[in-house]
Amino acid sequence: MVERALDLGRTPEADKVIQVALRNFARRGYVGTTTRAIAQSLEKSPAIVYTYFKSKHDLLYQIVLQGHEELYLKILAARDSETTPVPQIQQVAHTHATFHAQHSDLARVANYELYNLKPSALKEVLEIRSRIQNTVREIVVEGSMDGLFHVADLDLATIAILSLGIDVSRWFRSSGRLTIEEVGLSYAAFVLRLLGAIVPAEQMTPSTWPHRV
Amino acid sequence: MVERALDLGRTPEADKVIQVALRNFARRGYVGTTTRAIAQSLEKSPAIVYTYFKSKHDLLYQIVLQGHEELYLKILAARDSETTPVPQIQQVAHTHATFHAQHSDLARVANYELYNLKPSALKEVLEIRSRIQNTVREIVVEGSMDGLFHVADLDLATIAILSLGIDVSRWFRSSGRLTIEEVGLSYAAFVLRLLGAIVPAEQMTPSTWPHRV
Numbered sequence: 001m002v003e004r005a006l007d008l009g010r011t012p013e014a015d016k017v018i019q020v021a022l023r024n025f026a027r028r029g030y031v032g033t034t035t036r037a038i039a040q041s042l043e044k045s046p047a048i049v050y051t052y053f054k055s056k057h058d059l060l061y062q063i064v065l066q067g068h069e070e071l072y073l074k075i076l077a078a079r080d081s082e083t084t085p086v087p088q089i090q091q092v093a094h095t096h097a098t099f100h101a102q103h104s105d106l107a108r109v110a111n112y113e114l115y116n117l118k119p120s121a122l123k124e125v126l127e128i129r130s131r132i133q134n135t136v137r138e139i140v141v142e143g144s145m146d147g148l149f150h151v152a153d154l155d156l157a158t159i160a161i162l163s164l165g166i167d168v169s170r171w172f173r174s175s176g177r178l179t180i181e182e183v184g185l186s187y188a189a190f191v192l193r194l195l196g197a198i199v200p201a202e203q204m205t206p207s208t209w210p211h212r213v
Numbered sequence: 214m215v216e217r218a219l220d221l222g223r224t225p226e227a228d229k230v231i232q233v234a235l236r237n238f239a240r241r242g243y244v245g246t247t248t249r250a251i252a253q254s255l256e257k258s259p260a261i262v263y264t265y266f267k268s269k270h271d272l273l274y275q276i277v278l279q280g281h282e283e284l285y286l287k288i289l290a291a292r293d294s295e296t297t298p299v300p301q302i303q304q305v306a307h308t309h310a311t312f313h314a315q316h317s318d319l320a321r322v323a324n325y326e327l328y329n330l331k332p333s334a335l336k337e338v339l340e341i342r343s344r345i346q347n348t349v350r351e352i353v354v355e356g357s358m359d360g361l362f363h364v365a366d367l368d369l370a371t372i373a374i375l376s377l378g379i380d381v382s383r384w385f386r387s388s389g390r391l392t393i394e395e396v397g398l399s400y401a402a403f404v405l406r407l408l409g410a411i412v413p414a415e416q417m418t419p420s421t422w423p424h425r426v
Contacts, residue, residue, distance in 0.1 A: 028242070028244040028245075029241070029242025029243070029244050029245050030242070030245070031241040031242050031244070031245025031246075032241075032242050032243070032244025032245035033244075111383065112325060112383070152399070152402075153391075153399060155390070156391065156395075156396070156399050157403075159384060160377060160399075160400070160403050163376065163377055163380035163381070163383075163384070164373060164376055164377060164380075166380055166383070167376035167377075167379055167380045168376070170324065170325070170376075170379070171372060171376070177368075178366075178369065182369075183369070186365070186366060186369050186373075187373070189365075190370075190373050190407050193406045193407050193409060194403050194406050194407055196406060
């Protein structure tokens with residue numbers, strides 16, 4: 001997966017420690033990963049980890065925090081690229097799904113390992129999660145007030161929108177049939193439908209889709 | 214979480230080992246859980262695990278296999294409780310979402326830890342996953358052929374339907390605002406919408422919902 005796009009590290013070597021830790025956390029879980037295993041993947045002694053990070057927990061914290069910050073900024077930019085709820089939620093859903101496809105290791109660690117964070121670190125991350133959720137919720141609320149969306153439970157609709165994107169990091173494979181862009185476009189259409197905005201079938205098949213098998 | 218409804222164990226003691234293993238796998242991951250930790254949670258020696266199971270892997274295999282079998286049977290029963298695609302997909306989506314809410318530990322282990330299974334065990338589990346996916350896909354196909362559903366990519370729509378249910382096990386808390394039944398009803402409606410079947414807003418709010426805060 002392409003994780004390199006994210007500026008998670010400070011120096012090339014610290015960045016390498018983060019990339020290897022991330023891959024280990026994603027494959028073996030945070031609890032199942034030792035600093036020794038991270039160092040071994042780098043063919044170094046465990047000291048390499050402690051040169052840049054206070055602890056294994058510090059590594060998880062840096063990864064999860066910066067992953068959330070990066071996603072939050074992208075979600076804000078997606079919202080601000082449009083001015084009305086329908087295109088705004090399309091842009092946000094597209095960004096959310098493609099982020100989870102492109103950075104699937106990072107997303108899985110951020111979504112499934114965050115409860116291994118200590119209370120103060122967890123609190124900080126949960127605040128960013130709330131901000132992401134509120135950004136989506138505000139668009140859903142505005143669209144509902146404008147009569148564009150029709151949902152019974154604004155919070156549950158918001159959760160379902162985020163669920164669709166989050167689960168992409170579980171199933172998406174870059175070697176699979178669909179490109180990241182195809183997933184993003186389809187998910188933007190799915191989200192509009194989920195909100196009760198009527199989408200014609202044609203809009204579900206962008207003509208630019210390359211039909212790969 | 215209510216895991217007791219599932220008949221995972223053979224004897225009360227073997228069942229207890231499974232329940233404790235399941236909780237540990239869900240909290241700490243499979244790799245992060247030792248047989249010693251499982252035995253310690255039971256206040257027994259590690260021999261207790263080996264009395265009933267060949268290995269930690271055998272425990273994971275039994276849990277993941279039986280969890281998938283249980284879900285598959287429930288999905289089939291949901292489908293067979295109706296005869297046409299619209300109510301069938303509603304029943305299936307309801308069953309899928311409520312199963313992931315009710316058995317959230319089991320579902321998380323089955324969905325996020327299955328790649329820790331050895332090849333032959335993994336193959337067996339992936340076959341049941343395929344059968345679940347095909348059951349959903351067949352309804353989507355039939356509904357599309359009948360002009361009831363309108364989707365551009367049958368496989369991606371199927372994945373998105375399953376994604377919504379799977380992610381319930383990540384976010385649902387029985388102490389939260391919504392009951393399992395409310396989530397099931399809402400998700401049945403979300404899935405119909407995702408498929409391009411038009412659902413009136415009233416149907417998104419069952420009048421029987423207790424409005425808990």
